[in-house]
Amino acid sequence: MKVSFAKRVMIQDFQGEFVKKMLKSATSPDLIPFSGGIPNPISFPVEEMEKAAEAVLEKNGVLALQYSTAQGYLPLREFIAKRYEKKGTHVTAEDILITNGSQQALDIIAATLTDPQDDILVEDPSYLAALQTFHLYFPNIHTVELEQDGANIQELQSILKKHNPKFFYMIPDFQNPTGLTYTLEKREKVAQALKGTDTFLVEDSPYGELRFKGKQQPCLHSFLGEQCIMVGSFSKTISPGMRLGWILCTHKELREKMVEYKQLVDMHTNIFGQMILSEYLAHNDYDKHIEKIKELYRHQAETMIREMKAHFPSSVSYTDPEGGMFIWVTLPEGMTSIQLTQRAEKAGVLIAAGDPFYETKRNVRTFRLNYSNSSDEVIVKGIRILADEIRKMQEEK
Template structure:
């Protein structure tokens, strides 16, 4: 209570489209009641998969519903990929830093990480190639759009080079794209799957666009790969919950998604601007960050000697929470980094939270 929360990856609950979801729930119960409450296909309900296939096809390589598996959020997609393809002792190449939830998913399969540093354009391809030659990783895991946690978007040139690596060394890419629709500025990029085709397994989700509580995501993959993922999912949970799939499809069918995305983009872009403006005004000058063109996160670099983890309890006592950056680094580095979520606080709360955090930062920086 009283703590302004910049931690977690939560979207703003006051922006959830509750009235529209209520309409969709009523329509589903009226028109598809028994079917929406029954067991379903492991791959997911066909109309939703067809819609996603059409959406994915617009971004690049054409796919069909057979390429799509509906998952319980994209987090389950990470686990299914791990179950399907990883064995103890396998290497996985990741960005440094990388998404903590992916590390948690893959850790279960006792893998070893090959982390590769990033610059303002994304993963360093020269370093990635050296790691590939040395360790022969099972796959490359990337978050190319508004990366979690760094907020960096991979440039078009870098995307092409990463795809070239995948083909040269016959290594698949896992493209995790929960934030790709949340672009506020800059030029839209083709998806990695749009460039690399069947060299890429894509993960997507409605969690950041509609509601995370509905838990509807998807995996798009080559047919042979989709069949393996389908078998693994069947053994895991038979299928993702039927009712939320029907509700999401009704939401899409009614044309609610695009206007809603535009609405949340305006709100999030404003909150990002408010947070960066407050940081420039109140933070010590030796705290830096890359400017994200979208997504949910700002990634702070503190002076080398500063540990964000050591600041956390004092910050919470001061009434503001953040996520220390070290857990996003599979090599244990990154003690002097932290992640802030600019989406899940009001503009007034953002300014007050940044003021509170600045008081703590000035003691350490």
């Protein structure tokens, strides 16, 4: 039988192959896993979650196992709203839609706003799985260069003027893949550029809570209000397996459409999981839990940077993240990260070549390193292997 697939599942080959390779790091115990984006299991509060699950079934079993409403469990939405409130963003539980991870949040936003050939804008490079999700809706994807301190403002202004994109998708804190963070000045400039346009800003910040150095920066919503849709997640602070994220949207009409859309695609996010998480958050110190993760990631990032400084040739440059899980490395002229990825894998180290993180650039010199799920020994060993491979590539040139 011949299957005639829909175009949307046939256009993803290039990036799909890369994702498959990256996920390999979760299942290949013999290879050093610098390619993935996997949280350290230190963030999984297994025993506390067991207690929370028991309490939910005992106190509220029928509600937990019944169908529920599309917008999500009210106490969980209240918790999220209060957390924003504490940081000075005035929102209510009504502004929040619980999603099946923030990945679904990105899909709901794109589905609600994008028709084929509509213009949208992303950072270059950007989060690979966001690019893949946006492609499902056949938009014209424009890119704005991501500089050390945030998006290139002149380019941003020019694209906004010329193409009036439906939204600008950006990751202001410890970006995936680069680890870069927007400065306050860049945040203000981005907001100024967007003000008065019909372009929504999609502010995706799954790593925002994981700042281990530097100064906390205001969210873009604080400058743009309802023009900014915020996306958040519990994946990097509690559990990616629970698949719990959210959309914060103070634009009432848009939020209502997204809630309607959510109902169409999956009725609602798993209510049992939402109730367990909410119970966990009500009876445990979330800030203290996050402190533990930050301390660990700070140490791992410092170890990786120290090793890179000591062993990588000086012609290799890299970012120095203030939080999150990633470092972005640039190889010297004349080398490609795909070559290094292949050689490194043979030598026992998985890295994420930069290519699929760019909408169009190929054979790039950049690649992503993840430190969150490796011990000191593994980081030391893996960086030395990479350094050896880079030197060999230099010698062979």
